[in-house]
Amino acid sequence: MMQEETSKIFAPTTIICIFAQLGRFKLKLEECKTRRDLLLYWFKHGDSYESLPLVMKDDPFMEGVVEACRIAAFSKEKYEAYILDMKTELDYEWGLDCAHEDGLKEGLERGREEGEKMKAMETAKNLKTKGIDFSVIAECTGLSIETVGAL
Secondary structure, three states, X not given: OOEOOOOOOEOOOOOOOOOOOXXXXXXXXXXXXXXXXXXXXXXXXXXXXXXOOHHHHOOHHHHHHHHHHHHHOOOHHHHHHHHHHHHHHHHHHHHHHXXXXXXXXXXXXHHHHHHHHHHHHHHHHHHXXXXXXXXXXXXHHOOOHHHHHHO
């Protein structure tokens, strides 16, 4: 099994390993044209940079690689704290998502109820102008006789 040297964390079996001889990689940064070139360049020279070179900054993949490298360099204690923080953050985001869904459902239900009430009142007004008895209008629309009378 593959194991990270510093943290001693074993790599998941879902990881596919590709071996590259970085000593044979001779391209300069400005010569890197493909994502693979940039990735190999970063693996060979990344430790000499404070942040991503401009050519890599707008690439979410490369930003993810840098973040993965940063995390892989954590001590065991820092990595465990990081995992706990990530779990807490994901739990929080899940809670927000659930609250958002509940809010949407509640909003839709309120909207339907208000729409039905508005439609009933519109129907009641139309029936009232036709001279229909208020009690019949109230029975057909679900509105009270007082509400029908006030329209």
